[in-house]
Amino acid sequence: MKKVLSLLLSLLMVLTLFTACSQPNNGGPSNQEPQTGGEEEPGTEEDVIKIGVFEPLTGMNGGGGQQELGGIQYANKMYPEVLGKKIELVVVDNKSDKGEATTAVTRLIEKDKVVAIIGSYGSAVSIAAGDIIKNAQIPAMGASCTNPMVTQGNPFYFRACFLDPFQGKVMATYAVEQGAKTAAVIMQNGDDYSVGLANFFIDAFKQLTGDPNSIVDVSEFQLNESDFNAILTNIKAKNPDVIFAPSAATTAPLIIKQARDLGIDALIMGGDTWENPALIDVAGEAAEGVVLSTFFDENDPVTNEAKKFVEGYKKELAGKEPIIPAVAALGYDAYILLRDAIERAGSTDGVAIRDALKATKDFEGVTGIINFTEEGDADKNLAVIKTIKDGQFVFVDSVEVQ
Amino acid sequence: MIDKINNKKTRLLLNILLIVIFATVIILLDTDVIGDAYIRRILNLSAIYAIVSVSMNLVNGFTGLFSLGQAGFMAIGAYSVAIFTVPLAERAKIFYITPQNPFLAQIELPFIVALLLGGFLAALVAIMIGVPVLRLKSDYLAIATLGFSEIIRIVFTNIKSITNGALGIKNIPTMPTMWVFFGIAIISIGFMRLLITSSYGRAFKAIREDEVAAEAMGINLFKHKVMSFSIGAFFAGIGGGLLATLFATVDPNQFYFPVTYNFLLIIVLGGMGSISGTIIASFLVTAGLEILRFFDEPLTLFGINIALFRPGLRMVIFSILLMLLVLFFRNGLMGQKELSWKLIFDWFSGKISRKRTGQGGGIQ
Numbered sequence: 001m002k003k004v005l006s007l008l009l010s011l012l013m014v015l016t017l018f019t020a021c022s023q024p025n026n027g028g029p030s031n032q033e034p035q036t037g038g039e040e041e042p043g044t045e046e047d048v049i050k051i052g053v054f055e056p057l058t059g060m061n062g063g064g065g066q067q068e069l070g071g072i073q074y075a076n077k078m079y080p081e082v083l084g085k086k087i088e089l090v091v092v093d094n095k096s097d098k099g100e101a102t103t104a105v106t107r108l109i110e111k112d113k114v115v116a117i118i119g120s121y122g123s124a125v126s127i128a129a130g131d132i133i134k135n136a137q138i139p140a141m142g143a144s145c146t147n148p149m150v151t152q153g154n155p156f157y158f159r160a161c162f163l164d165p166f167q168g169k170v171m172a173t174y175a176v177e178q179g180a181k182t183a184a185v186i187m188q189n190g191d192d193y194s195v196g197l198a199n200f201f202i203d204a205f206k207q208l209t210g211d212p213n214s215i216v217d218v219s220e221f222q223l224n225e226s227d228f229n230a231i232l233t234n235i236k237a238k239n240p241d242v243i244f245a246p247s248a249a250t251t252a253p254l255i256i257k258q259a260r261d262l263g264i265d266a267l268i269m270g271g272d273t274w275e276n277p278a279l280i281d282v283a284g285e286a287a288e289g290v291v292l293s294t295f296f297d298e299n300d301p302v303t304n305e306a307k308k309f310v311e312g313y314k315k316e317l318a319g320k321e322p323i324i325p326a327v328a329a330l331g332y333d334a335y336i337l338l339r340d341a342i343e344r345a346g347s348t349d350g351v352a353i354r355d356a357l358k359a360t361k362d363f364e365g366v367t368g369i370i371n372f373t374e375e376g377d378a379d380k381n382l383a384v385i386k387t388i389k390d391g392q393f394v395f396v397d398s399v400e401v402q
Numbered sequence: 403m404i405d406k407i408n409n410k411k412t413r414l415l416l417n418i419l420l421i422v423i424f425a426t427v428i429i430l431l432d433t434d435v436i437g438d439a440y441i442r443r444i445l446n447l448s449a450i451y452a453i454v455s456v457s458m459n460l461v462n463g464f465t466g467l468f469s470l471g472q473a474g475f476m477a478i479g480a481y482s483v484a485i486f487t488v489p490l491a492e493r494a495k496i497f498y499i500t501p502q503n504p505f506l507a508q509i510e511l512p513f514i515v516a517l518l519l520g521g522f523l524a525a526l527v528a529i530m531i532g533v534p535v536l537r538l539k540s541d542y543l544a545i546a547t548l549g550f551s552e553i554i555r556i557v558f559t560n561i562k563s564i565t566n567g568a569l570g571i572k573n574i575p576t577m578p579t580m581w582v583f584f585g586i587a588i589i590s591i592g593f594m595r596l597l598i599t600s601s602y603g604r605a606f607k608a609i610r611e612d613e614v615a616a617e618a619m620g621i622n623l624f625k626h627k628v629m630s631f632s633i634g635a636f637f638a639g640i641g642g643g644l645l646a647t648l649f650a651t652v653d654p655n656q657f658y659f660p661v662t663y664n665f666l667l668i669i670v671l672g673g674m675g676s677i678s679g680t681i682i683a684s685f686l687v688t689a690g691l692e693i694l695r696f697f698d699e700p701l702t703l704f705g706i707n708i709a710l711f712r713p714g715l716r717m718v719i720f721s722i723l724l725m726l727l728v729l730f731f732r733n734g735l736m737g738q739k740e741l742s743w744k745l746i747f748d749w750f751s752g753k754i755s756r757k758r759t760g761q762g763g764g765i766q
Contacts, residue, residue, distance in 0.1 A: 110438040
């Protein structure tokens with residue numbers, strides 16, 4: 001038994017190595033495409049165009065990755081074709097792990113010969129994949145990775161979402177508009193999203209109020225911490241007008257609840273991760289009046305595309321999720337942006353698609369009108385502010401920032 | 403047939419043949435004649451995992467110290483490479499929230515110097531924590547080293563002017579050839595193999611088998627434990643540094659403690675106390691996870707979409723395979739034996755069929 005098993009295992013290893021080795025030879029003809037450039041010749045190419053999707057489907061960020069994938073797959077259902085060919089999504093799991101992410105992306109490029117890549121939820125894995133994407137000259141479109149370093153210095157990485165600096169500014173602008181003079185900030189130590197967003201809020205708030213002492217308290221908490229009383233008691237003593245606490249949807253309700261229990265009545269604000277039904281479920285009454293910024297509001301579609309999306313995807317989600325997750329909308333946008341670029345490029349060559357993406361002008365997406373900046377970031381100047389009222393997320397305002 | 407294998411000349415010939423085949427395969431892969439970047443990446447990753455796993459086996463399998471600090475030592479090596487090899491011009495862009503320490507911002511070292519520095523720093527830290535911690539035994543040592551690796555991660559998260567905190571560092575120069583990874587793996591594992599067969603190595607094994615008896619034979623327990631621990635840390639640091647250049651980016655969450663379990667899995671699977679077993683297991687686990695990606699893809703059989711095939715299934719299959727392996731190979735693939743021509747031929751001719759149960763027992 002032992003012998004059979006180990007022989008079988010080693011056979012498996014050797015076999016896969018061979019199949020993997022022979023793959024590029026089979027896929028050889030597709031390499032002609034980049035040289036011929038523009039016109040596609042029928043017969044030499046397969047009749048599908050492959051777009052790779054790398055998302056964390058298991059592991060730490062599995063939930064978010066699945067939501068984003070949902071949006072991408074729905075987009076694929078709505079727009080299944082480009083250049084007269086069918087688009088096939090090749091989905092790989094990256095487990096939110098850098099090692100897995102880099103091999104997964106290499107696999108998409110080398111084995112599956114994808115023409116473009118969408119992903120990933122979580123900036124760290126996107127940054128790790130960025131180098132491979134740049135060297136292979138395959139355009140990639142991030143959906144919700146907000147860390148500035150994802151696209152920085154990488155001409156092939158684009159993204160459909162706005163950045164942490166922008167979101168920080170939006171929240172600071174809103175707070176100042178509400179008459180806030182002082183603010184306290186709570187962030188999660190070791191979380192790039194939370195730290196990034198909090199720091200940009202601090203900068204923007206100081207600038208807008210013109211008072212370097214307007215941030216009265218900055219506290220950090222650790223992953224999996226569930227008791228925030230020490231931090232909050234400290235904040236209460238300083239009596240700020242607003243508390244900005246960008247954090248994951250699992251910790252946010254604890255912070256909100258404990259703050260209200262302590263009798264803090266300051267305005268509590270968060271980032272896009274807060275738009276999660278779990279927040280209302282866990283925090284209950286305490287969540288009333290909490291303010292957050294997000295990419296998209298299903299009750300106020302800003303474009304025609306958004307109207308179509310909300311109507312259709314609502315039906316798709318019926319019984320599964322009460323609201324459309326913002327990351328699904330971004331996943332949808334990432335897909336249609338890429339599809340549009342491939343259509344305009346008229347070819348599946350990486351550089352041609354990249355140039356077409358760069359030339360994207362006033363593209364009508366679900367999350368607004370999209371242009372790209374020099375770095376490849378979506379240039380949106382509009383963010384949606386929502387609040388929680390009677391156990392529902394309610395649209396408050398859309399804030400424009402220059 | 404057995405006589406032939408025992409013949410020194412035949413063995414030498416076989417060894418040379420194996421080395422030539424190995425070198426040819428790597429050269430062919432490296433020059434892009436066979437394979438592609440995907441295969442190269444998996445193999446590079448496996449080679450790095452082999453270094454770290456063997457270094458962990460040196461401490462856990464050969465010296466019998468149940469240490470779980472590998473992730474922390476890897477972090478030190480990785481950050482050393484990250485901090486010192488990123489081109490100076492890129493630094494300001496990366497440290498965009500907290501500027502880099504002005505002293506460090508002027509230093510750029512060649513890769514190999516930064517890598518060795520990382521290894522030595524890891525070894526130094528290992529000696530510093532080893533002196534108090536190595537007085538502990540078994541589970542307590544495991545808890546202390548696990549705690550240490552978390553401390554390292556949290557410290558790296560918080561010294562923002564040096565490590566850029568949670569945002570991590572990117573744009574670490576990558577290596578153009580597989581020989582960097584395989585060459586360093588061969589040198590490192592070769593060194594550890596020499597160490598284990600030396601008198602120090604015999605002392606390590608004596609400590610593993612029975613500390614009291616070893617001490618009675620005149621072995622300085624403390625000295626040897628610290629030595630094994632710090633050498634293990636040195637190579638874990640080297641492995642971490644290589645990982646940094648392979649991924650071109652580091653961040654503290656990459657060295658969260660479950661990473662250590664990955665290596666623990668490899669050494670238990672390969673056999674606590676077997677270098678060749680550890681190397682085989684490193685390649686098997688790393689490549690195995692990629693091979694099993696097949697299960698994550700949707701499968702349509704006879705026009706019916708089988709719902710079971712969905713993302714995540716591969717991890718289920720992987721776990722089942724692990725359970726099977728542990729059930730049938732109770733001491734890991736190799737137990738405490740090393741791979742040799744004699745073993746291979748004996749195995750094929752069915753000479754060692756039921757003897758295995760009597761051997762090994764290296765796992766506590």
